[in-house]
Amino acid sequence: MNPKVAIFRKEHFNAAHRLHNPNWDDETNKSIFGKCNNPNYHGHNYDLIVKIIGYPEPETGYVIDTKKLSDIIKRLVIERFDHKNLNEDCLDFQHLNPTVENIAIVIYNLIRPAIDDALELQIRLFETENNFADFPASSNF
């Protein structure tokens, strides 16, 4: 059998957020999260890479049509988060701290139902060029 191929689609969204645990006092929040705790929020240009792994279909040569993949990501993720305040505007983070780790998990769970079960899905989310998260974590970097 031919080996599987990974196909990637990149999208982006710009959002405000803050890191905060409502169960802690202000001093503890500040000491753990530092300037990421600013009560007036800060923001990022998030870069999202969606990885799909599967076998190319014989008729098309596609693992997945990347135009359709882009439409899925835009409909389920970008429209939900772009130019939003993740803490204030997004129900996903009403009780969840919007760290890049948690956002990656949320994005995976939003996209997974829209992708064929036969295909593997992985998410890589860049909060800045130096900080990014993978979900599910993989031993392949």
Place this chain on the structure above:
Amino acid sequence: MVYITRIEHFNAAHKLFNPNWSKAENEAVFGKCANENWHGHNFTLYVTIAGEPNPDTGFVFDVKKLSTIINACIIDKLDHKNLNLDVDFMQGKLCSIENLIIGIWEQLSPNLPSDVKLHALKLYETPRIYVEYFGK
């Protein structure tokens, strides 16, 4: 004449919003950038100075010292902040990157040594949108 550039970064929230307009007018002009709960960006700031290399050091100006000045005057005021609410030099101004770059120039220029000429600023809001300013 040699131009040397130092690049710095800051991550901040903002919104585009004219307080003299209604919410509907703001949304019609600024679209989703008018979200009253803010949105944000990773901003990249390019600071370019001009001069001749010093015969003893080869420097136009020591860029480590330039970085220290930029961080003290600009980055510390903007990074992980809300540009509309937290930044003294943006109070009363519409928080577009056009206005922000002028504000950054006005903050930075007086804090450079008198023999250092600030040539240009370039500010990226996203990889696809940037402004440049060369002073008045």
